[in-house]
Amino acid sequence: MFRSTKLAAAIAALSVGLAACSPNESPISQALALGPAQQTGENVVPPERLPNFASLVEQEGDSVVNISTTRSAKAGMPQFPGMSEDDPFFEFFKRFAPPGARPGPGGPGVPGGPEAPGSDPREFQAQGLGSGFIISEDGYILTNAHVVADADEVTVKMADGKAEYKAKVIGFDKRTDVALLKVDATNLPKVTIGNSSGVKVGEWVAAIGSPFGFANSVTAGIVSAKGRSLPDDSYVPFIQTDVAVNPGNSGGPLLNLKGEVIGINSQIYSRTGGYQGVSFAIPIEVAMDIGKQLQATGKVTRGRLGVVIQQVTPELAKSFGLKDSSGALVASVEPGSPAEKAGLKRGDVILKYEGKPVESSIELPRVVGTTKPGTTTIVQVWRDGGAQDIKVVVGEIPSEKVAARAEQAPARTANRLGLVLNEMSPEQRSQTKSTGLIVQSVQGSSAKAGIREGDVILAVNDKEVSSTEQFDKLVVQSSAEQPVALLVRRGENTLYIAVKPNASERVG
Structure with missing residues (x-):
């Protein structure tokens, strides 16, 4: 009896609900039409419409060009000639070519790659593809350096597919991956140059180019991050996006919703060779600065201090008596460099450059690189527990040098910080022009801090060491509350690593 009463009430309620609906509308569709705000009485922000990129493409599309290159090369596999990674068939041959005939840098059948056994090298025309955009009506074009570097011939095709020009490479800069081209034409459509500094993470952006x-x-997406630093690209604060960028897109523009160019699409992060949602663009300010220098002189000049720097970690900041981990720690000073002449020392923490704070070590190469060589500037450093200003005459970046690597000496043991250390032989000291202790093995807190086998310990808490006994003494003397700052040479570079030893490691 109770169940029957409940069932009758439910049917009655449903009948009332159905009567409230229009004849052609179900209760569900009516609820959807009302929306959450009308159902609950809450103030809900209406969803934004997705952006329409049609006007943007109509406005700037004609200023984007297709770039094709050819260069003479030798290959051992004529049936699979070498090709650049921007070639539309690169990924196909990479996946399906037989063993020994893979295309791409370093593989058989490409310039610089190993030749297949028994094959005779033969010359062919390697082809590459890319994109670019016109920045002036008289034919100057920006693209990526890797698109046109070493090319024998560069051809630019307009967006309409009809007009085609032979392009001259005015110059390129591999450090920033920017190149400037020139075609013999006038009254060309040019892009609108914007400013990447005002771009916000999450903002919509679009890329135009010639993928494959x-x-x-x-293609379109959003800005994922700003100021990205990539390996071997310390001079470019990349814009990271999720815009689909594929081989052939290189050198094309990245645009905001106003149709302004804010970057040059340059790289992708991928484990397959294709787009995986992580793309990087060179900020347009960087590209235009390089373009202007190339147009004026055909080359790019950069300022230098002559120091090797590293990030200040919280542990290192504590060991140096700093309030926070901002700044750039000087790991070494090049002999005869502007930094040495000015009095900068290893262990200094650069806090300001030209009066502006240096938030991290990533920033310093960029700001120094944009300083005109010969300029006198003020560098504020943290030294001996206090800040001081030093005048530096900025130099110019020289050709790269290769330093000698230290060899292993006969093993000697030491039980400090979980390290087994070897003392340098006189020959090694003479060869490297330094003293130090070679790390034979590493464990415990030193391993956690990042010390590696083969590293050379040069100093403990900024005091040079040349023997294991000296090392042990300095570690024991250090404060139990402070991390131990080790100056380490790794390969051709030096860096500081803060190690906080366990109590068992400190007593040895």
Whole structure:
């Protein structure tokens, strides 16, 4: 009887609900039409519409060009000639070519790659594809350096697919991956140059280019991050996006919703060779600065201090008596460099450059690089527990030098910080022009801090060491509450590593 009463009430309620709906509308569709705000009475922000990129493409699309290159090369596999990674068929041959005939840098059948056994090298025309955009009506074009470097011939095709020009490479800069081209034409459509500094993470952006040779293709996404630093690219604060960028997109513009160019699409992060949601663009300010220098002189000059720097970790900041981990720690000073002449020392922490705070070590190479060589500037450093200003005459970046590596000496043991150390032989000291202790093995807190086998310990808490006894003494003398700052040479570079030893490691 009770169940029957409840069932009758439910049917009655449903009948009332159905009567409230329009004849052609179900209760569900009516609820959806009302929306959450009307159902609950809450103030809900209406969803934004997705951006329409049609006007952007119409406005700037004609200024984006397709770039094709050829260069003479030798290969051992004529049936699979070498090709650049921007070639539309690169990924196909990479996956399906037989063993020994893989395309791409370092593989058989490409310039500089090993030749297949029994094959005779033969010359062929290697081809590459990329994108670019016109920055002036008289034919100057920006693209990536890796698109045109070493090319014998560069051809630029306009967006309409009809006009085609032979391009001259005015110059390129491999450090920033920017190149400047020139075609003999006038009244060309040019892009609108924007400013990447005002771009916000999460903002919509679009890319136009020629992925796999498909000219004037448009993809869109958002800005994922700003100021990214990539390996071997310390001079570029990359814009990271999730815009689909594929081989052939290199050198094309990254645009905001106003149709302004804010970057040059340059790199992707991928484990497959194709797009995986992580793309990087060179900020347009960096590219335009390089372009202006190339147009004026055909080369790029950069300022230098002559120091090797590293990030200040919280542990290192504590060991140096700093309030926070901002700044750039000087790990070494090059002999005869502007830094040495000015009085900068290993162990200094650069806090300000030209009066502006240095938030991290990533920033310093960029700001120094943009300083005109010969300029006198003020560098504020933290030294001996206090800040002081030092005048430095900025030099110019020289050609790269290769330093000798230290060899292993006969093993000697030491039980400090979990390290087994070897003393340098006189020959090694003479060869490296330094003293120090070679790490034979590492464990415990030193391993956790990042010390590696083969590292050379040069100093403990900024005091040079040349013997294991000296090392042990300095470690024992250090404060139990402070991490031990080890100055380490790794390969051709030096860096500081803070090690906080366990109590068992400190007593030895």
